[in-house]
Amino acid sequence: MKNQLKVENISFNYLNKKILSDINFEYEDRGVIGLLGPNGSGKTTLMRILVGLKTPKTGQVLLNNKSILNNREELVNMVGYLPQNFEIYNYISGLDFLSYVCDIKGLNNEEKKEKIDYLVEKFNLSSVIKKRFGSYSGGYKRRLGIAQAMIGNPQFIIIDEPTVGLDPEQRFEFRQYLAGIGKESIILISTHIVEDISFYCDKIIILNQGKITFDGYRDDLIEIVDGKIYEGIINIEEYDKVKENFRIIEQSGSERGKVKLRVICEDNNISDGFTKVKPSLENAYVYFQAR
């Protein structure tokens, strides 16, 4: 049976301020959905609604046609969650915590041992698993976090800002873990780092100021922007003029006194020296943010 996640008309207010309005999306089967958006766009609130931590003003979240809000206890095994700030009591060990999650998710002692052994090996936690959580590095905390999210074989895993606070090596490693998990379940990843998404996401949702501005596949997103992105190398004196006329979406140093730019131009009316290029996912994301 295919897993199905359906989000219908979700709105959420906080102190009379609209945080989310009319959020709708749907996803079936396995794979990774990337929820992109700048800080303050409502990503974390949406995540918390999806795991049942917050109650929306309107709308509902259906997982395999069961409302998450009305079946919290029943669905605890179906949903895994790794919050942005994954913290637990500093004095306890990772093993204690995994054991606790296993208990809550109803695993018996045999299953518990088997699952923990598997996760410890899969996420390479054996060197720290018996140590105090307070002594873990950021990377180990995220690994333990994703390990606990996978207990109970959830069909739906939600991860908020998976690579925040990780060094480049840890990011790479963590992305590989997530790509692997995405072959087994639906994973929803919220991030403002486009690189995360480009690594493993099939579907992308862009959230801006509490509204969905894009909901589709990666190639669709790039296709929309295709033909609107130009790249050129200009003299540094011309920079202000270009900035005045175009939206710069990427910039890097070039030869001395020159700068390499990528700009958005929707009407082909661009100066010499700029050529049309195939947009990257990041270019497409920035394009949507700028709209």
Added chain:
Amino acid sequence: MKTSRFYFKVYVKNIVFLLMVIAVSFFCYYYKEVLEMSIYLFTELSSYSLYCTTIGIMIISTYISGNKYEIVETIERNENKLFLSNILAGTKVSTLLFAIPCIIIFSHINYIGVNVYTIKEFFNYAIIWYCANIFAVVLGATVGTFVGNFLRYIICIIIYLFSMGSSMTLFSPTNKFLTIFSDFLSIFTDKVTAPVNYASPILFNRIYLLDKLFIVFNILFMITLVYVKTNIKTNKNKYRYYICVLVVFLIIQSSMICMVYPLLNIVNDPISEVENKNIQHAGYSIKGYSMNIDVFNKLNNKCSINLTKNNLEKNQLEFFLSEIFKVDKVSINGNKAKYSRVNDKIIIETNNIEDSELIVDIEYSGKVYVESFNRAHVLYTSNRDISLLDNIIYWYPTLDNNQKSSNFQIDVRSKSKVYSNLPKVKEDKDKSYYYTRLKGEGSGLNILSGNYTTMNYKNLEIVYPKCISESNVKIWVDEHLNQDFYPTLDISIINKIIINSDQNSLVIDETIFMPII
């Protein structure tokens, strides 16, 4: 609840737990010697261990409850379940820590002297331990549920200080109602700081039961508050429920205080220090007493006073008799007489009786439970334990505390063996009762029963608590029965020593009441 296993680990892996283990071990070990005598005494002296565990457990419980981790809230949706898991884990930790005093108790008590008192005292220790610790856990968890920031620790400590009762002198109650209230608030019971009556600790009476019930209701109150917070969705309904719970709680708690009010009596001064009450007894004196006393949970006394009348100025007789007793019948020379009560006095009309000798019969009854100003049990009756000392309250009709010697013939029916300053002339026992006759001349009547035994030493009859070894009693008597301790007393006339846990030494005729500590 499987999740309590996790919280149990949070408790025991916390540094505070280690400190608790060290503190409990230290205080229990430090006072281990007194276990030779009494667990009750050990309970009092090692009470610091109890303070340490309750504070420690409360702090960890607050820490657990107040740290609201997103991941924990996600996987365990039921906040009330988390709260209860925390309490259960705290109770387990309390049990784990209880092993320390248990080990010390069982390795140091005097097994030869183990009897029903030892078992009662141990249960008392366990009850105080669990009541205090569970209260502390629930308090910490409740405050942590309501207040998430650092302020929760301060709030907990403030409430905790009030829960220590007046024994910790945070506030001094000014009247009996407030005294009972502060006693009830005390999670340890004030008895852990009062001088210990190890001779016959009066435990598990109605006051004790209500005191513990009060703590249980405090615990239930906090649990209910958290239940309302976590299960009632709208704020409007929440406040309604909070008010309802508070009202019900106040009604229950006040009812309990009112139930105890008539049972508890506190004397601030011994009789000898009471000011002259100006009793009008110039025209008569007591020649002798004859009493039939039934002492169980209630005292019933049919007291017959043989009175010699000289020049009765008024047509009335006045006796002291504590107001805790209800007078059932008064008669003079077999005829029913009118009487009135004014505080500790009973005033009987004589109706111009011309006889020079009067027999005044007074029948009265009442529950006796009196504590001293420092909250020690001093006067009480129960099925097993009796302490009827005549220098605390007027427990039998008398003219004053300095009355001259009278003849006593006292028949006592009790469920346990009695001891007195008067000679025992007869003692019978059937299946249920002891029948004891005390007869002799004396200036007062004192009756004791409880964990006592007797021995003869140097022509002295010594009545002493069973928890003290015979050899220690002999050493102690040798050291203390001399002119240094009793400079004005002719020691050669003494024929009986009663060692009890009263604070002061008292000499009545040929008997010395000696405190051992």
